[in-house]
Amino acid sequence: MPLLTRIARAAALVSILLATPALAENKKAVLSQAFQSMLYLPLYVAIDEGFFTQQGLDLTKETAGAPTVALSAVISGSAQFSIHGPEWTAIAASKGAPVDIIANVVNGAAVWIATSPDFKFDSIKDIKGQKVVTGLMPTTSTSLFMKLLKENGMDPKTDVDMIQVALGSEPGPFMAKQADIAVMYEPGLDQVAAKGMKVVLGFPKLYGAYAFSAVTARKDVDPDIAQRVVNGMEMAVRFMAKNQDKTVEIAKKEFPTLDPAVVESAVKRMLAEGVYPPSVDISADALKVAMDTQIALSNLSAQPDYKAFVVKTFIDPAVAMK
Numbered sequence: 001m002p003l004l005t006r007i008a009r010a011a012a013l014v015s016i017l018l019a020t021p022a023l024a025e026n027k028k029a030v031l032s033q034a035f036q037s038m039l040y041l042p043l044y045v046a047i048d049e050g051f052f053t054q055q056g057l058d059l060t061k062e063t064a065g066a067p068t069v070a071l072s073a074v075i076s077g078s079a080q081f082s083i084h085g086p087e088w089t090a091i092a093a094s095k096g097a098p099v100d101i102i103a104n105v106v107n108g109a110a111v112w113i114a115t116s117p118d119f120k121f122d123s124i125k126d127i128k129g130q131k132v133v134t135g136l137m138p139t140t141s142t143s144l145f146m147k148l149l150k151e152n153g154m155d156p157k158t159d160v161d162m163i164q165v166a167l168g169s170e171p172g173p174f175m176a177k178q179a180d181i182a183v184m185y186e187p188g189l190d191q192v193a194a195k196g197m198k199v200v201l202g203f204p205k206l207y208g209a210y211a212f213s214a215v216t217a218r219k220d221v222d223p224d225i226a227q228r229v230v231n232g233m234e235m236a237v238r239f240m241a242k243n244q245d246k247t248v249e250i251a252k253k254e255f256p257t258l259d260p261a262v263v264e265s266a267v268k269r270m271l272a273e274g275v276y277p278p279s280v281d282i283s284a285d286a287l288k289v290a291m292d293t294q295i296a297l298s299n300l301s302a303q304p305d306y307k308a309f310v311v312k313t314f315i316d317p318a319v320a321m322k
Contacts, residue, residue: 001209009168028058029225031071031215034084035167036063036254038266039106041084041215042276047235054235055228056058060275061196074099074216081229084138086214086287087294090304102311103230103318104237106213107277107286108204110270111141112189116180116195121200124152131161131179133170137297140212143165143205145183147296169171186266188257194262195198206274209286212275219310228315234280234318241278244271 018131026088033040043061044296052059064070067084074082078196086101093099115121134142147182156162163179165172172192174182182192185246193199215233240247251267252260270276274295284306294300 017298026053026056026058027225027228028060029081030062030073030079030231031058031081031083031229032062032073032079033082034064034067034070037268038255038263039275040235040250041111041247041251041254041267041270042236042240043103045240045250046232048253049239051235051239052228052232055231057225057228057232059229059232061189070214071099074218077218078179080217080225083213084216084218086211086216086282086290087218087300088142090291090294090309091300093304093309095299100219100309100311101211101214101282102217102221102226103280104231104277104282104286104315104316105215106209106275107209107282108211108270108273108275109144109207110138110185110212110275110291111144111203112184112186112191112199114174114182114184114189115143116177116199117196117198119180121198123200124148124201125154127181128154128159130181131163133163133165133174133179133182135167135170135183135185136164138169140293141183141185141291143297143299144207147293148203148206149261150296154218157211161164161300163313164241168244185269187255187262190261190262190265190269193265194259196229202273204270204275207289209274209283209289211282211286211290214282223314226311227317230280230314231320231321234321237277237279240271240276243266280290281315281319284310 026259067088069086070084071092073079083105089099089101109151134145149156169181170184171188248264248267253261255263291303
């Protein structure tokens with residue numbers, strides 16, 4: 001064998017041996033998401049762009065099918081992390097579960113009201129006496145809608161006729177004209193908008209910063225793994241803010257059965273309206289507004305202790321990354 005060939009093979013072997021310890025350093029973790037949801041796009045960006053891998057983490061994403069199931073996976077230890085509304089974590093913590101939230105995922109109340117094209121809407125009071133398609137409770141979209149009605153002197157039980165349907169199926173009865181009004185998440189909102197329905201009210205602008213979805217962990221989570229997760233999420237939200245087209249591309253890949261034009265409109269709407277956070281930080285005000293909704297609906301008896309519930313020891317180093 002020629003000397004140069006032997007040298008080349010030896011060099012290749014050395015490079016493999018040197019690389020092996022680095023690969024071995026990757027830690028493994030499981031994250032349970034409530035649903036495959038466009039709201040959780042920062043997670044998908046972090047996975048698809050390799051941000052968790054860059055942090056030395058092999059993250060396995062599982063889909064639970066419900067927020068409570070995802071949270072239960074964390075409490076039981078079958079997953080280290082979960083993504084869903086922080087209210088579920090707060091309710092569990094109030095009952096003694098050793099859980100808290102470690103990173104922001106959605107920082108706007110990602111709910112909108114749409115109407116048929118000919119429906120006259122000047123204010124929320126215009127829907128009094130109307131039929132409204134909403135998500136099946138308990139869900140934040142319907143919770144926020146009910147809270148808004150109460151804030152405007154209306155009784156959700158008597159002043160409107162709510163047609164509650166399974167989450168994600170709201171466009172069906174709305175487009176079938178069972179009601180002139182619908183309370184919706186994305187991508188359902190842009191699905192009906194593409195067919196001529198009007199978007200008349202956006203909760204992101206109405207409420208501002210709102211802790212809508214977050215990463216949950218047990219209090220005894222491995223701090224090194226948790227930091228890697230939070231760092232990866234921070235890298236993702238920074239990327240989304242600067243790379244809208246690439247973010248849309250990732251969303252289209254994650255939701256291949258949806259009309260690409262609908263996906264693009266939905267992602268651009270949520271970016272423009274501040275639904276996705278600028279960082280993984282969760283402000284005390286954003287948490288308070290979100291928890292006030294749950295308190296108003298008697299789902300939660302009191303505000304969680306912000307300093308104990310939001311783990312800044314993971315958030316602050318991530319936000320400080322260069």
